[in-house]
Amino acid sequence: MSEDNGSAPRRYIDDYSNKLILAPMVRANHLGFRLTCRDYGADIVYSEELIAQKLKDTKRVVNEEAGTVDFMYKNGYAVYRTCERDHPNVLQMGASNAVVALQAAQVVCGDVDGIDLNMGCPKHFSVHAGMGAALLQKPETVHDILTTLKRNTTNSITCKIRLLDTVSSTLDLMKMIESTGVSAIAVHARHVVDRPRDRANWEKLSEVVKSYFGVPLIVNGDVFVHEDIAKVREATNVSSVMIARGALYNASIFQPHMESVDDVIKRYLRNSMDIDQHPSTTKWNIMQMMQEMKKRNPNEQLISQSKTMKDLSRWFDLEDYYEQSTSAKLEKTTQAPPKKQKTEP
Incomplete structure (x- = not known):
């Protein structure tokens, strides 16, 4: 391995419409799994949520033996890994302020195509630090983080949210996010209080979509077999579909004929x-x-x-x-x- 102060050419995702996307999942979305989902037809792959506070302190290391670029933390642990086969990729970031988010983004921006702000994680470790779903109630902070990333990086910038209590409040949030210049918004069709066992609310998301004419939307929630992709597209009128547990259980879900x-x-x-x-x-x-x-x-x-x-x-x-x-x-x-x-x- 060799430490490298340089980076790969700047990357960008031009279009998030009509895409099949691997959703960010904690523990699951390391490089080997992302490559497997790409083999089966995923158009874009997201990393698991990476905490900006830690990511900003990593060093970019070229791993010649493995053919990867590794972002190493001071304890010798690889926080993030990528390679040429991994593109187009999106690094999802957990952040609570713009300064730290930008510091982290500047470390990795040459090796990722997009950076996504996590605004949907309901876990205590994320919310109590002002990250994840906590940001749904902090529009000023969200605006600051997204505009800072948009102005100071060449990557496409996106975010992943959850449904708010009402259609109008969800729309207001999405319109504010759109004003920052993001390339897409992913919507997990559940509320913060909902859990994976609760059914995704495709119907409510459909009501949101009827009144929204902004950047491309990505729907997430309850896609477990390939046939569910067409169902959620029809139910919500959203062309791009983000798949989480369905991909973890069987990564070939991205292709019409799923393998064993x-x-x-x-x-x-x-x-x-x-x-x-x-x-x-x-x-x-x-x-x-x-x-x-x-x-x-x-x-x-x-x-x-x-x-x-x-x-x-x-x-x-x-x-x-x-x-x-x-x-x-x-x-x-x-x-x-x-x-x-x-x-x-």
Whole structure:
């Protein structure tokens, strides 16, 4: 690896209309998973929410072995990774003020096509810090962050919101956001108090869309199989669809003929080995995918105990692929030397 003070050429997404998009999901949307969704037809892929306060303190490192660009935090942890196959991509940011948001954006703007402000996360860790859904009630702060990013970066700027209590209040928020010059607005068709088990409110979003004629909108919520894409488009009159859990359970949802989860896992595992993704990160996604399999894998418990990519490859008949992968080359060089055997007195 080598630290690089330079960056890739500036990038921008020209059009967010009529797109199939991987939604940001905490823990799930690392590079290996984004690449897999792109393989299956995702037009744009979002990162998981990355906290601006941490992102601004990362260093851009070119990882020649894995063919990636890694943004490393001071503890040696890669906060964000990307590569040429990852484009067009959007980095979703959690921020509560414009200064820190811009500092973070300036670190990564040469390696991402878009930057999205998270305005929908209802989790306590996000809201109590003034980020996520807390921003829905702070239009001045939102305006400041978005206009600052728009004026000082060359990326496309977007945000992801939730429905407010009334159609009129949602419209007012969207019109204010539009005035900042954003390229698109993603709307999670749920309220802040709603949880994933609650049905997405496509009908209310449809009422919003009837009165809104601004930037492209992206609908998010309750798309679990490919056929749901056409249903949500018809129900809301929004052309671009953002898919979250449906993609996590089966990343081939972006294509008309979905593959078996077992085949999807194998593709995901190959992508992860190619870029030397951390085994625990890879395993977490595999375990989420396996929960949706109609026929459970008999080695599920052993898979959950795997500690290396070699272990994971064994349970999915990918040992030969592993031996040729970046993960194999790097795992072999980082293995600790064997302990010395005690000798008899």
